[in-house]
Amino acid sequence: MKFYSTNNKALQVDLRTAVTQGLAPDNGLYMPERIPTLPPDFFAALPSMSFADIAFAVAQNLVGDDVPADELRRIVDHTIQFDAPVVEVDDHLYALELFHGPTLAFKDFGARFMSQLLGYFARxxxxxxxxxxxxxxxxxxxxxxxxxxxxxxxxxVLYPSGKVSDIQEKQFTTLGQNITALEVDGTFDDCQRLVKQAFLDEDLKKKYFLTSANSINIARLIPQSFYYFYAYARVQHLGRPVVFSVPSGNFGNITGGLLARAMGLPIHAFVATTNVNDVVPAYLKTQVFTPRPSQQTISNAMDVGNPSNFPRILELLGHDYQALSALIKGYAFTDDETRAAMRLVKASAGYVLDPHGAIGYLGLQHYLHETTDEVTGIFLETAHPAKFKEVVDETLEEPIAIPPALQKFLQLSKRSVPMKSDFPSFKAYLQGNL
Incomplete structure (x- = not known):
């Protein structure tokens, strides 16, 4: 399989190059040159397949012969060591719980897959x-x-100072070994800009082997398609079209869903839900994409003012605005609306949402009110509520328990390096410490 840059389809590389480079030399994102449709017998067997077997078939469909089958199976088995249950919250409305991995967030799937794939190439x-x-x-x-x-x-790891939860911060600032945390005096967009500038800097490229683990890297994107197949298989017997509502920041998660659909998964529609950083919902209404500085919210993982994966969404829909806006409906919600949804679902269903899942739930509810189709709705619950304990406790006016997986991080000491948000400071740090 070859992968091309979204800025130049003639620029094509193999999987190893796409993964180890992360970002194409022309600042584009890598996309597979073709997306093979999975065969009918795969979809016939889907309801009876294990999560790991589904993931292996999907990965092999995209990776092809670039990784030996036994090695790819090992990578998939390492990735899929925890479940992603589909939990009924209301009639024909389900939460896809993606927070049962080691850091209690959906990104465990992509990070574990990518770490093993890069480890394989690093040998x-x-x-x-x-x-x-x-x-x-x-x-x-x-x-x-x-x-x-x-x-x-x-x-x-570059992160915006004071703009992530205490528990989130502890999960990457306490590890040591081959992990370093840089606490940037700025926003997430500043952090993302610094990373992209580093990839394009000739001095750094000559001296260091740099790559990215953000969803701009195709190795993060491929595994984020796995759980759409798995979730669909769990509700297929209901006999209704399936709609996924995806709380979105950098839009890698919904891109994984679009990738699954391109492989033949019959997803009826997507709901792209954001907080007040509503660049993509605004585009879906106006056909104008206007990046802007991000605003801080209680759903901080979605505080993104210039979503990196938007070019991939355009590629997957053939740059056809009519097709895109017909398939994806966009909604944005305030912190007050988010808190109200968290309280409502707790009172009506006894289910505790984190702020991001609450936005996914709200988007799905808006979609259901606007459509006449009888569908099964699935919203992605992307992180355990305890990762946002301060917000959840205050909103629900009762404390939630912290799982042991998070408690172990809270007992460790934070170690981070203060960093200004200008590129010369970041470049100097890399040159002085790598």
Whole structure:
């Protein structure tokens, strides 16, 4: 399989290059040159297949012969070591719980897959692979824990100071070993900009082997298609069209769903839900894409003012605005609306939402009120509520328990390096510490 840049379809590379580069030299995102449709017998067997078997078939469909089958199976089995249950919250309305991994966030799937794939490529790599990752919350913890101790790799996490939850921060600032956390005086968009600038800097590219673990890397995107197939298989017997509502920041998660649909998964529609950082919902209404500085909200992992994966969404829909706006409906919600949804669902269903899942729930409810189709709705619950304990406790006016997986991080000491938000400071740090 070849992968092309969204900025130049003639620029094509193999999987190894796409994964180890992260971002194409022309600042584009890598996309598979073709997306094979999975065969009918796969979909016939889907309801009876295990999560790992589904993931292996999907991965092999995209990766092809670039990774030996036995090695790809090992990578998938390492990735899928926890469930992603579909939980009924209301009539024909379900939560897809993606927070049962080691850092209690959906990004565990992508980070674990990518760490093993990069580890596989690093075996024949003499130079250390340096992974730069910008995080607005959960990406940093998932990537840091996924790559912890992986030979031949070093991870540098950039995060906006004071704009991630305490628990999220502890999950990537307490690890040590091959993990370094840079606390940036700025926003997530500043962190993301610094990472992209580093990839385009000729001095850094000549001296270091840099790649990214954000969803701009195709190795993060491929595994994010797995759980759409698995979730669909769990509700297929209901006999209704399936709609997925995806709380979105950088839009990698919904891109994984679009990738699944391109492989033949019969998803009826998507709901792209955001907080007040509503660049994509605004585009879906106006056909105008206007990036802007992000605003801080209680759903901090979605505080993104310039979503990186938007070019991939355009590619997957053939740059056809009519097709895109027909398939994807966009909604945006305030913090007050988010809190109200959290209280409502707790009171009516006894189910505790985190702020991001609450936005996914709200978007799905809006879609259901506007459509005449009888559908099964699934919203993605992307992180455990305890990762946002302060917000959840205050909103629900009662404390929620902290799972043991999070408690272990709270007992450790934070270690981070203060960093200004200008590129010369970041470049100087890399040159002085790598």
């Amino acid at each position: 024949s790599q003499k130079q250390e692979i340096v992974i730069l990752v910008a995080t607005s919350g959960d990406t940093g913890s998932a990537v840091a824990n996924g790559f912890l101790g992986v030979q031949g790799t070093r991870v540098i």
